[in-house]
Amino acid sequence: MGAGDLSAALWQERRHLELLLFRLETQRLHVEAGNLEWLGFTASDVERAVDRLRFEALARSVESAAVAAEWGLPAQATLIELISAAPAGPWPEVLHDHLNALGSLLRQLSDAARANEGTLRTLRLPAAPAHGPGPADTAGLLDQLTTAGNVERALAVTRRTAQPLLAQFLGGDRD
Template identity: 35%
Template structure:
């Protein structure tokens, strides 16, 4: 409307809104990281039990969660810049640095809680990723050894200890 003055925002209220938005985004990021940990755990279970039928689906889900995490990171970084500007620190401030300059104990506690949870989840994900990668390397090695052994004697033995000659039993049946 013409002639109606725009309302003035209290600077403390602006800080509260931006900091609240950042806190909510950090909470969403925690949820996505928890989902990533779950998907990696799922993939690890499939690999460790030999249920290879679902590996492609599980890896596609991990990729989808990774893309969601990337998209959320862009929004989080924008909110970091806003809060850093409001709190009078450089825009390239880390979460740890933002905690140190938070205007109240409540914000230090809230942001500190996010930092602790995000750090813990990141460590768990790194550990789980290493385990999944080890399972994948093992599966690849077994597959390569199986393929390399096609057409060679299997070295299988009967219950009596004698070698089973010409049995042709393999992971992949080449005698059709």
């Protein structure tokens, strides 16, 4: 374990943040195009990306704690603290590049999640028949309920895309 392993873990996390960003943008584009039949699939894609990021965050935490111990810092050191304690050589610059890239990805992710939530909230779903469903209306009502459920699921998954532990590791609020 060492700074090289930490850098590799940060690259992996960056890759998975990019994938999550891609999945969110794909979902929004499908919704904006009216392709609501794909909403269940896109919500699953976003959910898988969020779940994978939890694993990547754990891997990063393990590598970061090892580097922090090696460099005389507490295990919960932020990336800014690691950069400050890094020995002379390439590591301060490499870690600073990760800091900037991860901060940028977090901002993009926040913007994308906000855009998705706004797009999903403004959807106009067809109303159910006022007289109650007749035999001919049952299939249409089922489709409406399925779409409404998929919209709610997509909203719930979108709200889970925030990465507060990563933001904390980066050193809190950065612009």
